[in-house]
Amino acid sequence: MALQAGIVGLPNVGKSTLFNALSNAKAQAANFPFCTIEPNVGVITVPDERLIELEKLVKPNRVVPTTVEIVDIAGLVKGASKGEGLGNQFLGNIRNTDAIIHVLRCFDDDNVIHVDGKIDPVSDKEIIDTELQLKDLDSVDKKINKCEKIAKNDKDAAAALPILKALKAHLEQGKNARAFAVSVEDKVKHIDDMFLLTMKPVIYVCNVDEKSVVNGNKHTTALIDAVHDEKAEILFISAAIESEIAVMESFDDRQLFLEDMGLHESGVARLIKSTYRLLNLATYFTAGVQEVRAWTITKGMLAPQAAGVIHTDFEKGFIRAEVIKYADFIKYGSEAACRDNGKLAVQGKDYVVEDGDIMHFRFNV
Numbered sequence: 046m047a048l049q050a051g052i053v054g055l056p057n058v059g060k061s062t063l064f065n066a067l068s069n070a071k072a073q074a075a076n077f078p079f080c081t082i083e084p085n086v087g088v089i090t091v092p093d094e095r096l097i098e099l100e101k102l103v104k105p106n107r108v109v110p111t112t113v114e115i116v117d118i119a120g121l122v123k124g125a126s127k128g129e130g131l132g133n134q135f136l137g138n139i140r141n142t143d144a145i146i147h148v149l150r151c152f153d154d155d156n157v158i159h160v161d162g163k164i165d166p167v168s169d170k171e172i173i174d175t176e177l178q179l180k181d182l183d184s185v186d187k188k189i190n191k192c193e194k195i196a197k198n199d200k201d202a203a204a205a206l207p208i209l210k211a212l213k214a215h216l217e218q219g220k221n222a223r224a225f226a227v228s229v230e231d232k233v234k235h236i237d238d239m240f241l242l243t244m245k246p247v248i249y250v251c252n253v254d255e256k257s258v259v260n261g262n263k264h265t266t267a268l269i270d271a272v273h274d275e276k277a278e279i280l281f282i283s284a285a286i287e288s289e290i291a292v293m294e295s296f297d298d299r300q301l302f303l304e305d306m307g308l309h310e311s312g313v314a315r316l317i318k319s320t321y322r323l324l325n326l327a328t329y330f331t332a333g334v335q336e337v338r339a340w341t342i343t344k345g346m347l348a349p350q351a352a353g354v355i356h357t358d359f360e361k362g363f364i365r366a367e368v369i370k371y372a373d374f375i376k377y378g379s380e381a382a383c384r385d386n387g388k389l390a391v392q393g394k395d396y397v398v399e400d401g402d403i404m405h406f407r408f409n410v
Contacts, residue, residue, distance in 0.1 A: 105334055344400070369390075
């Protein structure tokens with residue numbers, strides 16, 4: 046599944062440095078605004094300890110992890126919603142992503158200039174939010190105008206108007222669309238077709254100095270206070286540290302380095318896992334001698350849809366799925382042992398695939 050999370054933020058907050066640590070793709074990292082002009086796309090491996098355990102038991106010829114695409118989007122500036130800087134291009138790139146990783150500078154360093162000349166992550170967040178909200182207001186206004194013209198003869202348009210006007214008032218208060226109180230049904234019916242930028246789920250990444258990577262600092266405290274109503278996830282990551290870790294070839298060296306920092310895992314690993322959760326994704330596995338592989342699905346997918354992630358023919362000709370729970374596979378050590386112990390279940394078209402399921406599909410085309 047080609048799902049994407051976009052890294053956004055003001056110029057010089059550490060977006061490209063973080064992206065370089067996330068991906069083998071190399072974005073230019075330089076001490077001046079707009080060093081990233083075209084969005085860079087990196088295919089990021091999702092860390093999953095379960096793959097390691099399955100590999101030990103199955104001993105396959107190869108192991109294929111699941112991935113998420115991360116897009117490094119050039120820095121926004123004030124006036125982007127009106128086309129300032131490279132505003133239209135940037136906002137268009139954000140619109141194409143499924144979720145937002147909002148990087149905020151939370152470190153002091155006189156050698157790295159800030160586009161506004163001061164370190165204030167709360168203000169930086171508000172600048173980005175304002176530009177996205179203004180763009181969303183434009184989208185909402187256009188739909189309100191359209192609905193008003195046809196409301197007399199169109200029941201759906203008439204029903205949409207009060208919801209759209211309430212959403213407009215919400216945005217005009219400087220609030221993001223994701224915090225707008227609306228039923229799932231009305232959201233799907235009247236709002237989703239606008240693809241609002243501030244409706245996208247978000248992770249706030251505080252780019253901190255080395256000393257603040259565990260407990261944060263005054264800048265992160267201010268940001269936490271500012272976003273406490275959003276119920277958003279906040280991560281403390283040092284892009285500079287992640288750059289050091291990224292070039293270490295030895296796993297043991299990386300682990301020792303992290304331990305010295307007081308960390309259990311890298312910021313990159315935490316960010317990737319958080320992004321995976323943010324996108325409402327789950328993983329199922331196929332496990333055989335030829336290949337152990339992780340497959341990405343949206344939570345709540347039925348077995349035929351999950352089969353279609355492998356190949357559309359699997360979905361079209363779906364007959365049944367043979368399912369083993371991960372914990373059972375680890376306990377008994379093989380598919381054959383699970384079958385012998387009654388831990389292999391045969392599921393039909395209505396089965397909702399669960400995270401960690403080990404699956405084998407039967408199909409006929």
